[in-house]
Amino acid sequence: MSTTKKIALHWQILIAIVLATVTGLVFNLYSDAIGIDKSRIVDSMTFVGSLFLNALKMLIVPLVMSSIICGVSGLGQGDHIGRLGGKTIGFYMISSLIAILVGLVVVNTIQPGIIDGAPAGNTLNLSSEAAVAEQLARVEGRSTSDIVDVFIRMIPPNIIKAAGQGQMLGLIVFAILFGFCLTKIKERYRQNLTDMWQGVFEVMMKMTMLVMKFAPIGVFAMVAKTVTMTGLDAFVTLAWFFLTVFIALAIHAFINLAIILKYIAKVNPIKHYKVMMPVMLTAFSTASSSATLPMTLETVEKDAGVSNKTTSFTLPLGATVNMDGTALYECVAAMFIAQAYGLNLDFATQFTIVFIALLTSIGVAGIPAASLVAITVILAAVGLPLEGIGLLLVTDRVLDMMRTSVNVFSDSVCAVVIARSEGEETNLT
Numbered sequence: 001m002s003t004t005k006k007i008a009l010h011w012q013i014l015i016a017i018v019l020a021t022v023t024g025l026v027f028n029l030y031s032d033a034i035g036i037d038k039s040r041i042v043d044s045m046t047f048v049g050s051l052f053l054n055a056l057k058m059l060i061v062p063l064v065m066s067s068i069i070c071g072v073s074g075l076g077q078g079d080h081i082g083r084l085g086g087k088t089i090g091f092y093m094i095s096s097l098i099a100i101l102v103g104l105v106v107v108n109t110i111q112p113g114i115i116d117g118a119p120a121g122n123t124l125n126l127s128s129e130a131a132v133a134e135q136l137a138r139v140e141g142r143s144t145s146d147i148v149d150v151f152i153r154m155i156p157p158n159i160i161k162a163a164g165q166g167q168m169l170g171l172i173v174f175a176i177l178f179g180f181c182l183t184k185i186k187e188r189y190r191q192n193l194t195d196m197w198q199g200v201f202e203v204m205m206k207m208t209m210l211v212m213k214f215a216p217i218g219v220f221a222m223v224a225k226t227v228t229m230t231g232l233d234a235f236v237t238l239a240w241f242f243l244t245v246f247i248a249l250a251i252h253a254f255i256n257l258a259i260i261l262k263y264i265a266k267v268n269p270i271k272h273y274k275v276m277m278p279v280m281l282t283a284f285s286t287a288s289s290s291a292t293l294p295m296t297l298e299t300v301e302k303d304a305g306v307s308n309k310t311t312s313f314t315l316p317l318g319a320t321v322n323m324d325g326t327a328l329y330e331c332v333a334a335m336f337i338a339q340a341y342g343l344n345l346d347f348a349t350q351f352t353i354v355f356i357a358l359l360t361s362i363g364v365a366g367i368p369a370a371s372l373v374a375i376t377v378i379l380a381a382v383g384l385p386l387e388g389i390g391l392l393l394v395t396d397r398v399l400d401m402m403r404t405s406v407n408v409f410s411d412s413v414c415a416v417v418i419a420r421s422e423g424e425e426t427n428l429t
């Protein structure tokens with residue numbers, strides 16, 4: 001029998017992140033000196049990282065479908081689904097609003113856009129317009145910040161196309177309807193179909209566990225790539241902005257959500273953080289709530305002990321519409337741009353920013369850099385200069401990694417709160 005003790009997954013991922021940061025910094029700073037082509041390194045890291053990311057993404061459609069169909073058909077009655085849906089959406093709106101308000105208070109306190117009493121716009125290096133356009137083009141079309149469009153996407157004309165384009169909301173609505181109507185058909189067919197979807201779900205969970213084993217390697221590649229490309233300089237120029245977002249996200253993730261876990265869900269927050277660690281680290285490395293969803297589902301169900309009925313509904317929905325970190329970031333970013341350009345925003349304008357941040361965070365897709373599009377919507381709505389986005393590009397990836405972890409963590413908190421409110425015992429009380 002082997003005597004070696006297996007290192008827990010979250011430690012493996014954490015070690016991978018540390019090693020990747022060191023490796024990335026070495027390549028960023030010394031690749032010329034040691035005669036290595038930086039782009040080669042980035043290419044090979046991209047190759048390994050993409051294998052992992054693709055493996056996660058490959059699971060999403062069948063996992064979301066089977067999970068929701070099993071969960072909803074298990075719920076049976078229509079009023080059950082209505083109640084669960086109402087509570088879930090309510091939680092998501094409130095937690096996002098709290099997150100935005102934290103962001104607003106912190107950005108008004110630290111004022112990262114003002115350096116030595118003067119607007120920082122001139123001293124900060126603005127990225128070129130071309131760089132801004134390139135970034136936006138990457139996410140535009142995939143991330144919708146228009147709230148009307150969110151409703152349109154809920155009813156996709158072609159479910160296969162929606163699945164192919166990663167339009168999760170349409171997929172979720174279809175799966176909910178499928179699960180609901182499944183309970184209305186003849187017993188013989190119902191039994192067959194329920195067994196089949198349950199089987200698919202079990203297989204998908206097993207596949208997720210398999211993919212999770214490769215998380216440390218995938219995470220290493222993705223983080224090393226980011227650090228190799230970005231280096232440290234970016235963070236020096238935007239240190240205050242970075243710090244503001246970091247502090248606000250930390251307050252929300254470690255104080256607000258901990259209080260909700262302790263006093264509303266009545267579970268032990270420390271235990272919850274512990275089981276969610278590998279998921280948060282994966283969200284951090286992938287900067288995508290959608291790609292992390294398979295791991296979130298598997299962990300909240302297996303380790304936190306929330307029933308499939310609850311996770312199958314709350315988590316896919318959360319990965320699509322609930323983005324506390326993103327909402328907070330949008331608010332801080334818009335305020336930062338206003339400060340950097342020396343514009344004073346009155347209470348009404350700040351209120352508008354809060355409101356649009358809340359709405360657009362629902363429409364933002366769970367993919368990297370999706371918030372940038374939403375921020376352009378806010379800037380346009382309150383009349384701030386759109387070029388301000390250029391200020392954000394330098395640090396966007398790393399802050400994206402952080403806000404995505406918070407997005408995903410908040411989904412898991414919602415699943416636990418809903419489960420407890422439905423009388424479930426769960427594992428972490």
Ligand code: ASP
Binds near residue numbers: 289368
């Ligand atoms: N990357 C974020 C997510 O997937 C969205 C964003 O804020 O850009 O959750």
